[in-house]
Amino acid sequence: MEALKPxxxxxxxxxxxxxxxxxxxxxxxxxxxxxxxxxxxxxRRLQFGVVMERKAAEVTAPWVSKxxxxxxxxxxSEYVVNELKHTSILCQRxxxxxxxxxxxxxxxxxxxxxxxxxxxxxxxxCELIASVQFGxxxxxxxxxxxxIERVTPLDPTTAAIYRDVLLAxxxxxxxxxxxxxxxxxxxxxxxxxxxxxxxxxxxxxxxAIQSFNRSMPA
Ligand SMILES: [Fe+2]
Ligand SMILES: [Fe+2]
Numbered sequence: 001m002e003a004l005k006p007x008x009x010x011x012x013x014x015x016x017x018x019x020x021x022x023x024x025x026x027x028x029x030x031x032x033x034x035x036x037x038x039x040x041x042x043x044r045r046l047q048f049g050v051v052m053e054r055k056a057a058e059v060t061a062p063w064v065s066k067x068x069x070x071x072x073x074x075x076x077s078e079y080v081v082n083e084l085k086h087t088s089i090l091c092q093r094x095x096x097x098x099x100x101x102x103x104x105x106x107x108x109x110x111x112x113x114x115x116x117x118x119x120x121x122x123x124x125x126c127e128l129i130a131s132v133q134f135g136x137x138x139x140x141x142x143x144x145x146x147x148i149e150r151v152t153p154l155d156p157t158t159a160a161i162y163r164d165v166l167l168a169x170x171x172x173x174x175x176x177x178x179x180x181x182x183x184x185x186x187x188x189x190x191x192x193x194x195x196x197x198x199x200x201x202x203x204x205x206x207x208a209i210q211s212f213n214r215s216m217p218a
Contacts, residue, residue, distance in 0.1 A: 002188055002189055003187050003191055004188075006183075007182070010178055017134070017198060024206045024209070028209075032213050033143075033209065039097070040217040041216055042122040042155055042158060043099040044217065047096075047100075047105070049086075049090045049166075050094070050104065051104050051116075053090060054105065056083045057083035059120050059122075059132065060076070066125050072176065072183070075176050076176055079133075089166075093157070095113060097143070106112075108215070109212060111208040112205045115204040119131060119132055124190065125217060126194050129181060129194075130185070132201065135197075135202055135205070138174075141170055147162065148162050148163050
């Protein structure tokens with residue numbers, strides 16, 4: 001099989017990701033992802049954020065030293081710093097609400113652990129980027145939009161953290177993943193592996209989200 005041109009390759013990844021989003025979004029209501037919030041649910045959601053932000057940083061950090069070009073290596077190192085900063089902000093918010101920041105970190109749901117174990121085991125920078133940053137991290141602003149709307153009347157401080165810090169900074173690093181994929185995933189075999197990683201990552205993410213929502217306090 002011949003390699004796709006960089007733009008065609010990205011389009012293929014986007015089409016795959018968006019097809020998955022359509023499916024997941026259609027199912028979200030069925031497992032309660034849009035349920036009205038309570039303080040206990042908000043706390044749990046913040047704990048989920050701690051796992052997602054910290055794990056994104058942890059699985060990415062080992063690959064930063066493998067990025068050949070400085071113009072991508074430097075922003076990717078800032079990405080790691082940023083995700084850890086978001087983790088700290090979420091932990092502080094949980095403490096302010098008298099919760100345990102490590103509640104979900106210390107006893108992760110099986111599906112959540114499976115998701116991050118998969119990412120940690122990927123064999124190349126491009127597969128990781130396809131699966132995490134180009135994959136389900138792209139869903140974060142979309143799911144957060146609904147969370148922000150619902151949490152605003154109940155807890156405007158948490159809403160502001162999501163809107164003004166987490167999401168605002170998310171936009172700042174969205175350009176990096178497509179650039180890495182275009183520049184480095186140029187042969188047919190690495191493109192095939194990236195597509196496979198994206199598909200599995202999305203599947204596992206969907207399962208983790210579902211399991212998380214089903215585990216929510218009533
Ligand atoms: Fe983040
Ligand atoms: Fe992010």
